[in-house]
Amino acid sequence: MTEPTPVLSVRGLSVRFLMPGGRRVAAVTDVHFDVAPGECLALIGESGCGKSVLASALLGLLPANAQSAGEARLGDLDLISADERTLSRKVRGRLIGLVPQSPAAHLTPVRTIRSQTEETVAALAGIRGRAAVRDAARAAAERAAFPAGHLDRHPHELSGGLAQRAATALALVGDAPLLLADEPTTGLDRDLVDRTVDELRRHVDTADGTGRGLLMITHDLAAAERIADRVAVMYAGRIVELADAASFFGSPGPRHPYGRGLLRALPDRAFTPIPGLPPELGALPEGCAFAPRCDRATDACAALPPVTGGVACHHPVPGSDVRAAEDVHA
């Protein structure tokens, strides 16, 4: 192996929710992926495909009716089997920094950004003494490009972009090797999206090459294209394609028909939706979950497709070796 040791290594992760009446919802099924230091992996898919459940599983924040199986290794710690004490004292904030979906809602509304940042540096960086905490908080804000003049504001007095930076500042305080960003750009306008993901990228790229890993969960394909090194496409709780971002968004393009459908739906591409709706996670079909919406579906799709070459499909779009004809017409 020439690859560096991954920051996060997920193997066979599954999450089931037990519902009243004995129903089981398969939110995440048999997920495998790695995040390397200095790498950004974008996890993309339609809403309701299990992306956020996966994030909650990594942080140990699943509700009580969830059962998880498999492994998610961060260093020598398995996040899935770790107890609450380990998760709260070692993992959250220290090993995984969370950049939340809605920063304005994530921040405590009745306290100023300064007060929250000071509490965070005191708790995570172990800084003592009023002056030292104050300086550390200012430095933490500066790292995320949060203007010092706004530190004494409350969350509702901040614009979306500044609230995002405040939340990012808090996520960075613990110097966690893994950043987990759950839909960090939802509802922001395009310029703000670009700025937010560029800033996230900056925290992944460090000069010495021993950077953090970033797992970004998003349905914003433009944001993913801007920031990601690799892309994992999730559909109905499974990762159906894991590909290099450049080849996924450029040439030869996605190999799984679902990934191709997602890109075709973009307004600067064909702007045609994938027909139908994603399946209910509580009633998944036996075989390929995408088959009912897929124009390449055949009888073979009644069986679950194995993952070969990073794609879980019985008839993926041919890869780079034989792609020429297909892409010219697409």
Place this chain on the structure above:
Amino acid sequence: MLELRAVTAGYDPKAPVVRNASLAVAPGEAVGLLGPSGCGKSTLARVAALLHRPDSGTLLLDGTPVRRWRHRAPREQRTAVGVVFQQPRLSADPRLRLTDLIAEPLRATGRREEAPGRVAELAAAVGLTPDLLGRRPHEVSDGQLQRACLARALVLRPRWLVCDEMTAMLDASTTAALVAVVEEYRAATGAGLLAVGHDHTLLRRWCDRTAHWEDVTGGTP
């Protein structure tokens, strides 16, 4: 014609968020209004949908000036405009099943008997299955709920549609699907559209023309 003339509107009369905004949408035309977050474009959309009384200026609906707003507006004017908001969770009554959510405007205007047929027709158009129609908002995804909210906006067959960041919370495929539903409706009925948003790529693709906030407000901040 849906015409906004020199509209000034806001929440504090001393500091209105919209100043002197003018914009017209012709019948059958799709106009995209582009602007950064917080510029006041949603407030202007609310004025166009008769949901917010402006401090000054006029809204003309097919030549008739609007004099009363919100629930006080005459039904004929109120039902001429269909609205879809950004956040389906905040614009759907959590107690209603999707089928009742879609039928609510019919019920509110005393046309309850049309509901079964119209809901079935619209559910098929927006891609909601009978199973989903029987659920309440917390049991469906954002995308599914926004499909229901779009069906609700179309249920009275409005001549004007106002879509305020309709797709900001949605993924690419659901966005394309909902835009296709709006365009099918417009092709069938000749309705005009005011689509408000910040996504240049989307609105340029979707609309006949786009207007920038600075142009609409004549450059006044």
